[in-house]
Amino acid sequence: MGEKSPPRRIRADAERSTARILEAAETVLAADATASLEQIADAAGLARATVHRRFASRAALLDALAERLSQRYLGGLAEARVKTAPPLIALHRVTEIVFDLKLCHRFAIQLTAALTPEVLDGLDLLFARLRDTEAITAVDPAWGRKVYLALLHEVQELPADSPTLASSAAADETEARIDLLVRTTLGALGGGLPATALPLTS
Amino acid sequence: MGEKSPPRRIRADAERSTARILEAAETVLAADATASLEQIADAAGLARATVHRRFASRAALLDALAERLSQRYLGGLAEARVKTAPPLIALHRVTEIVFDLKLCHRFAIQLTAALTPEVLDGLDLLFARLRDTEAITAVDPAWGRKVYLALLHEVQELPADSPTLASSAAADETEARIDLLVRTTLGALGGGLPATALPLTS
DNA sequence: AATAACTGCGTCATGCTTGTATCAGTTAGT
DNA sequence: ACTAACTGATACAAGCATGACGCAGTTATT
DSSP states (O other): OOOSSSSSOHHHHHHHHHHHHHHHHHHHHEEEEEEEEHHHHHHHHHHHHHHHSSSSHHHHHHHHHHHHHHHHHHHHHHHTTTTTOHHHHHHHHHHHHHHHHTTTOTTTTTTGSSSHHHHHHHHHHHHHHHTTTTTTOOOOOOOOOOOOOOHHHHHHSSOOOHHHTTTTTSSHHHHHHHHHHHHHHHTTOOOOOOOTTOOOOO | OOOOOSSSOHHHHHHHHHHHHHHHHHHHHHHOOOOOOOHHHHHHTOOOHHHHSSSSHHHHHHHHHHHHHHHHHHHHHHHHHTTTSSSHHHHHHHHHHHHHHTTOOTTSSSSGGGGGGGHHHHHHHHHHHEEEEEEEOOOOOOHHHHHHHHHHHHHHSSTTTHHHHHOOOOHHHHHHHHHHHHOOOOOOOOTOOOOTTTOOOO
């Protein structure tokens, strides 16, 4: 009793549809968490019926979305070598990756579901290591994580022409955002303020 | 043509109903922004029909709610003497007041509508004054305001038994939250960190 | 080329929410 | 005590989102 009882070949373009739906859902739901499946289908350039074919229910779609985001987060954490790299470097790197991945889901969605225990643990580990190396004085990793995520949200929503971004010494706009988030987070958690003396930038 | 064309006396208990509805709405909508009017009516101990009598539509109710919250904010800002008191004191005081008023609407509601331009300006003024007295180095008041509000949210949701709260020297739990928020905000905005040397606590 | 999978479109049923209306009973204000 | 206002209960009519079908046409896979 494996799983081929029904000799159902999953065609390639069907998976492409699934992907497009998820993509569209991420975008649309970020703007309005209560958007209808029809809106999502439209954004994906598909019929509503197709959405129902790929996902048994709205809940199933949301689950898949959460799963997808969760995977991206985990990938980012791994890529940033959160477990082994010097914590300050790792912090900068995760931030960079998160911005790159356009994980701008904005939290508008209650897709806090994407923050699975594994993801949370990954972040907590980062802030625990930051504390151990005395880069911050906040003792509770969970608190560091919450502050970081909250500030991440704010930095993402900051308009491109904000003076707060312009005052940075970074060339790239994205780089300015990263710098701002890192410095603000460290300051919030009682960091020694390495200020502009961050020896990194890839 | 004033407003007494219909000799409509507004009875006292009707206004009480209105108040109860707003109260319930604030609570219920904080937990779920898409809650139905029936849920709100139940929470208020009234019939759904009554809600419709007091408020022409759902939108009207939301407007009234936003207005109400906005007023509370403005009252708090005024009470804290944001315009005249030493900014550090004012910051501590607004925080205290906001916590007291149980303005825990949580932001779950998109009641960002409660943050009227007047309220925003009030907060911006506070952060501009903090900058001018060199309590913080962040130049853009709007950025300070956003950071403050984001951290306010996190501090409010912090469980009572969090080590982050326990590590504070404050007696009261609420006092510990206030201290945490003030210190975290100042740190985030590049403050000189008056640390535990805050000469206040009413 | 043949088969099975996939899609678009239209239809239908269902349940939930909003909003309106009516009516009998209760309560406040003078 | 009289009147007008208020309330609960109930019914009713949209409107909308969800979800399930079927069917005809298209596309991928072998």
